[in-house]
Amino acid sequence: MSDEHPHWRNTKGPEPFYIKSVAPIRRICREERERALASAKYNLFNLQSEDVFIDLLTDSGTGAMSHYQWAALMHGDEAYAGGASFERFKQTVRDVFGFEHIIPTHQGRSAELILMSHFLKPGCYVPNNIHFDTTAAAVQFQKAIDLNLVIDDIYDWNSEFPFKGNMDLAKLEDALKKYGDKIPLVCHTLTCNSGGGQAVSLQNVKEVGALCHKYGKPLFIDSARVIENAYFIQQRDPVYHDWAIPAITREIMSHADGMWMSAKKDGLVNIGGLIGVRSAEVFDALRMYGILFDGFSTYGGQAGRDLDALAVGLYECCEEDYLQHRTGQVAHLTCLLRDAGVRTTWPPGGHAVYVDGRDFCPHIPPEQFPAHALTLALYLEAGVRSVEIGSILRGRHAETGENQYDGLDLVRLAIPRRTYTFTQMEYVAENLIEMKKNAGNIRGVKFTRETPVLRHFTSEFGWVGSAESAG
Ligand code: F0G
Numbered sequence: 317m318s319d320e321h322p323h324w325r326n327t328k329g330p331e332p333f334y335i336k337s338v339a340p341i342r343r344i345c346r347e348e349r350e351r352a353l354a355s356a357k358y359n360l361f362n363l364q365s366e367d368v369f370i371d372l373l374t375d376s377g378t379g380a381m382s383h384y385q386w387a388a389l390m391h392g393d394e395a396y397a398g399g400a401s402f403e404r405f406k407q408t409v410r411d412v413f414g415f416e417h418i419i420p421t422h423q424g425r426s427a428e429l430i431l432m433s434h435f436l437k438p439g440c441y442v443p444n445n446i447h448f449d450t451t452a453a454a455v456q457f458q459k460a461i462d463l464n465l466v467i468d469d470i471y472d473w474n475s476e477f478p479f480k481g482n483m484d485l486a487k488l489e490d491a492l493k494k495y496g497d498k499i500p501l502v503c504h505t506l507t508c509n510s511g512g513g514q515a516v517s518l519q520n521v522k523e524v525g526a527l528c529h530k531y532g533k534p535l536f537i538d539s540a541r542v543i544e545n546a547y548f549i550q551q552r553d554p555v556y557h558d559w560a561i562p563a564i565t566r567e568i569m570s571h572a573d574g575m576w577m578s579a580k581k582d583g584l585v586n587i588g589g590l591i592g593v594r595s596a597e598v599f600d601a602l603r604m605y606g607i608l609f610d611g612f613s614t615y616g617g618q619a620g621r622d623l624d625a626l627a628v629g630l631y632e633c634c635e636e637d638y639l640q641h642r643t644g645q646v647a648h649l650t651c652l653l654r655d656a657g658v659r660t661t662w663p664p665g666g667h668a669v670y671v672d673g674r675d676f677c678p679h680i681p682p683e684q685f686p687a688h689a690l691t692l693a694l695y696l697e698a699g700v701r702s703v704e705i706g707s708i709l710r711g712r713h714a715e716t717g718e719n720q721y722d723g724l725d726l727v728r729l730a731i732p733r734r735t736y737t738f739t740q741m742e743y744v745a746e747n748l749i750e751m752k753k754n755a756g757n758i759r760g761v762k763f764t765r766e767t768p769v770l771r772h773f774t775s776e777f778g779w780v781g782s783a784e785s786a787g
Pocket of ligand 1: 374424450
């Protein structure tokens, strides 16, 4: 079926870079991993990175910079105000995204705090395709309600639809009618991280923009991986085959009023973020919050040198050889797993492979968190760190206080940019495929200590039936 879409398939090819500096990694033995996991209280965020062999916890801030970026660090201007680094950064952001007014922030979530502090009041509603967890938390922090209005196709494992991150226009219009003035802004996340890194079509951005403007609402694009999304648009929509990537990113933004970005992803840097807006008035208002939360508006919590590295990284991310390799690695791992009968999100996403924890461990009931159990088992088996994107991450329902088992339980294997080789991806695939044969041995997990906010980061767990989890 997928052969109809050659670019979705195995795109293993030579890396468009050579390795100039390396960091050794070591594979500790299984007994050491057992001990490390026990002292991490069965929460992979608590592991020491030196006990991890291949780290697929996140693609955020974990990529490798180019030698041009390292060189750019050297001419960072550390002036408190009006630094030359900021000017270089601003010109790049204007060029790639087309917004006039730019605010640097220290990462994506501080951009979210700035935006939500300005736009929201208690009791407001904020639609999105699917809010990333920090975005949802920033909305809830203002005592407002996050609405996820993605198309239903995203929950269909076998649908070949190439733009499963699209917003459902009918659901959006219903919300706009129902909540009226209680919707101060609409967000759209490209690519849709919490929905498998799935792409959004340009047509959808255009239609969402038109609908927002019909109802007088500003549209903001969560742009953490918008350049990967632009590449999918170029590859999957014939209208844009001949368009250069920055032309596509600018076209996306032309339908929006603003954007924010965690630059730790498509900025190809280890820290950084930004907000871009068209309106001078909104810029003035947001700047105030930026100064309060992040620092003066020509550095925003970043060093001048960070802004220089980001100015170079944004352009490098737009290079098609890079994007082909990047998305090719994700497609390669996805296809190896799917061809061996491991259920993954499909078509391949931009930054990660998402494995269906419930299908992998059908013997573990949702109340025993099958996806989290699989992340622990994969660490024990292969030293690979992944993350649960499922009912632990979703947290408890705001009103009922119940766990929310009515969604997907996924294991995310997020691939850092320009960091690992195809051989390392194959190692991950081989281990998971082998584990599938004896998946019945994987035990369920339970909380031993549950923390109240963003609980996946800090809670503690134990295997069901083990001494640690007794009582
Ligand atoms: N929006 C999206 C779509 C994200 O994926 C993230 C972060 C943020 C906003 C927040 O940005 O981390 O710079 O504060 N995602 C990371 C991840 C953490 O692992 O997916 P941040």
